[in-house]
Amino acid sequence: MDLEALRARLEVDGQEHLLHFWTSLNDDAKQELIDDVESIDVTRMVLKFRDTMELVKGNLDVCLDEIMKPPPPKIISSSSDCSQETLEKYRKTALEAIAKGKLAVILLAGGQGTRLGVPYPKGMFSVGLPSKKTLYQIQAERIKRLQFLAEELTGVKANIPWYIMTSGHTLVATTEFLASHNHFGLDPSNILIFDQGLAPCFDLTGRILLATESKIAKSPDGNGGLYASLRKAGMLDDMASRGVDCVHVYGVDNLLVKVADPVFVGYCLEQGADCAAKVVAKEMADEPVGVFCDVSGKFQVVEYSEILPATAAKRNEDGTLTFSAGNICNHFFTLEFLQRVCSVENEDKLQYHPATKKIPCMDPQTHVAVPKPPAPNGIKLEKFVFDVFAFATNFRLWQVKREDEFSPVKNADGASKDTPTTAREMLYAFDKSLIEKAGGSFKDSEQNLVVEISPLTSYDGEGLETLVKGKVFDLPCIL
Template structure:
């Protein structure tokens, strides 16, 4: 309690003596998760001030040595990277099927090996139990239970608009929100996953967002790209559709000569619309971030503690929100009509500048083959369940046609992840006719 009182958070204990023993324990458990209250409050206040106006920086493309493109690369290079990735390997059902298939491909390429991909799934505290029960009910989607490890994402307190006070949603509970995808690094430490990586002799990590319906889980080509070039950290990108598309971009910060991700709002209109001097049909800054990364375990060993202990690497990003909470003046619970507080997030890619440029890679991939996120309900025009399904079916249908299958215009064929990982092993469809809704 003393640490919070020194941090100006006396209001958290205004009703403590009137709480039941269980309520007191709940509040204490929440507060014990906050390591240094005074430092946290100070950091949040600074982050709020910083968010009001950051200094200008200049940005450029990543150098040629750090990048490649599956769209423009030779088949020889792509096949070599894929094989290297298979050697290194020696949305639940869809993603599990892809893991099973990539294990099969690795076994075919290296018959003496026993490839076993480990799947680490970060859940929120409230959804952990339900997620595990679902996996058990579905018999782990064909995977062995010891291949799957669940671990929890962390939370951060919600604050008043000026950052000086932690908000409460009841007399016995503070307001919290998920700490963002940047919370992955602290979650790895808390779950002692590095020990697990060592025990299972894991050297390479492929991290992706679960909402991407086209994600290539444990992608051998991406792993091979990073391993062959000896990158410690690499990322996938899709080509920006046009200058107006509002997406984060993977770029080079010119002053520091370090890689970073910038938001659409951080670059000038002229730079946003600038064509590539080498090919005017492309934008100069076009590498759209899809939060799909490779890490060497060696990098995580070296940097996790530093990343998670410094705002330099994982700063708080501030979002003003309407947060149902106890009014700090009246003590009454309110549902505000205007923003009354801030939620904090950390972004996974904010650690990029800590990596030397020669150890960082960016692989451009085809959007239609690798990126279709589920972010909205079906009332939205894009990135909803219907568009995800459409893109998934379009890709499978494309593979069937490329292998000589006959599919009528407007019809779609579903290709299971157990049948093909990236369009391979579909020679048997040649000359066969398919109708809308067929499954392979």
């Protein structure tokens, strides 16, 4: 590209500082910078940044508390309120769909284990179970078990394609890890790994930051980058070619996640939902979790920080929280819905959200490298996976018990919550409850509780009765 033409383009967008080091770069570095500038579409991203910041300012004048409503009861169902017969109907519907190749799974696995104190992807983390299984292995084995159950029900060999969205930090490590473990028994042709997009980082005034003299500072574009990545990586076309009709989307760091949950999927299919979310009831009014709401006729997740404490504390006549449907990043979409929202036109309508961070960079003022900024110095742009709910024509919520299905692993041990220890203890308690429901018992169930059921033995309790009924188990108990 002609240097003067490039400079003129950058000047129009107020980004000519990106060429500050040009004369000191060698030819390879110059080409690297040109490629970087071309890859991010500077004009578009500068406009997106300005629109995002204007939207934030505009939102300060809008009181969400006055316009948000709880989701109407007609779109919410609860696993606790359904009869066993209904739950089994949902389960059977989904297993039949799996046997026909209609269901796929999308794993959001872009996160590094930084907060866990490890230098590798979260999915490779082990919470310390007796089996030493990692999050990736547990989730892979849940998929494998469901394939077995679908085949057992229908007599047809079943496959659940597993689409894994990684980031630049986790792509190679995840690919090599799965391959080195023989993909945990899954057919590698049914595991498709694709990369999350990147967005340029800006300083607080709207100038794109340089990471080095010849490279733009970038960061993953949030889990909402899923939609553009699915389109660009050809994953939607791959799903269509396989005959997939619907997908289950979940985050990697939930130890208790029911991957491709047949009850949830069956509920969505029976309801004709094009978009749905699994939720848990908020434990306390001040729990910092986003809640599902109706805002001006559109369903969305409202973050705890966006509303007043008095609004979060509102209660119904029965004493339950008015805004209680807590988001756990667990979703259902039809392929038709994804194809619609992933179109260039609709995906571009999804708003970025700004996150003020400490970003290593070349200081735009002094042009000196700042590897560890002492204070937040820039803004990362992210999209959220739940921002597509506004496009839904038949949205549904499925409420489940937190203790059965939501145990995130986000922080290292020593933190107050969401640690390997808290997650591990929740899994032990859940697996213990499955054995007791199946007729088993324990000699000492109060102390040193260690109970682990392999997903290959049982997905959520099925088949346990023949193994445990009438038996008394010592602890630790491993099945």
